[in-house]
Amino acid sequence: MEIELVAEGLRFPEGPIAMQDGSVILTEIAGQRLTRITPDGRKETFAETGGGPNGAAIGPDGAVWVTNNGGSFDFQEINGLLIPGPTPPSHKGGYIQRIDPKTGKIDTVYDQCDGKPFNGPNDLVFDKSGGFWFTDHGCSTPEGRKHGALYYARADGSKVSRVREHMISPNGVGLSPDETVVYMADTMLGRLWAFDIVEPGVLAEPPPFQPGRVVCNLPGYQLLDSLAVEASGKVCVATIINGGITVFDPSGATEHFPFPDLLVTNICFGGPEMTTAWVTASGTGKLYRAKWPRPGLKLNFNA
DSSP states (O other): OOEHHHHHHHOSEEEEOOOTTSSEEEETTTTEEEEETTTTEEEEEEEEOSSSSEEEEEEETSOOOEEEEEEEOOOEEEEEEEEEEEEOOTTTOEEEEEEOOTTTEEEESSSSEEEOSSOEEEEEEETTTSSSEEEOEEEETEEEEEEEEEEEOOOTTEEEEEEEEEEOEEEEEEEOOSSSSEEEEETTTTTTEEEEETTTTTTOOTTOOOEEEEEEEEESSOOOEEEEETTTTTTEEEETTTEEEEEEESSSSSSEOOOSOOOOOEEEETTTTSOOOEEEEETTEEEEEOOOOBBBBSSSOOO
């Protein structure tokens, strides 16, 4: 696969959104901001969010919605790579933000569920009804790890529910083309989960003693990050250590597309035929563009 470097000098880029004008809006977690990358690679600050903006998506209202981990990583420079380290003592939890693209106004829509603060919201995806699934990655403490969860929320701020909890390290989240399955990547397990959907925000009962169905566990030490879904239903998950994009067929078969970074963190699709892939290489702070062999799934909302 031929890849093209579009932008560099980014502070741990994530959450890319392919916009209709050909630009890409992405998060810079360590930079605490959202940045717009024009087709010629020029960088413009879109919003200063504070905390740790991680995932981003266009909502039904045309606003940019952000899963902000609240600064849950202490970043370190190691061998020329920017690496997310332990959670700093100053971390108080994360939140869901809404950014008005016309005024730049930033609102915190959710910061807790049932009185329990979020640990580190990570990624999100909107369904056809206008609600959104999002993951909480959890965070580290001196005594051990706080586990994460899968959530569902309404975009009007009226309701958020914890749908699956006590998950190790939830990260990427995406929907099957028919929206009957929500996929979730678990970073530390190198595992892609599938959860069957009964109705928006409601999951079917899982198999006994299991939170959901396992699509595949990657062999060896490979860590999974954020994801996007192809129009065919294959799930493209950014892969750390074995840097690149691992494509999971719902049957469990996989294929791997390498990119030049140990910390490849996300992918999104755009272009007239949805075959332009935008990939964030976070360790080196770069954004790549590639011609994907198959079209990506068009998201429900864009701007």
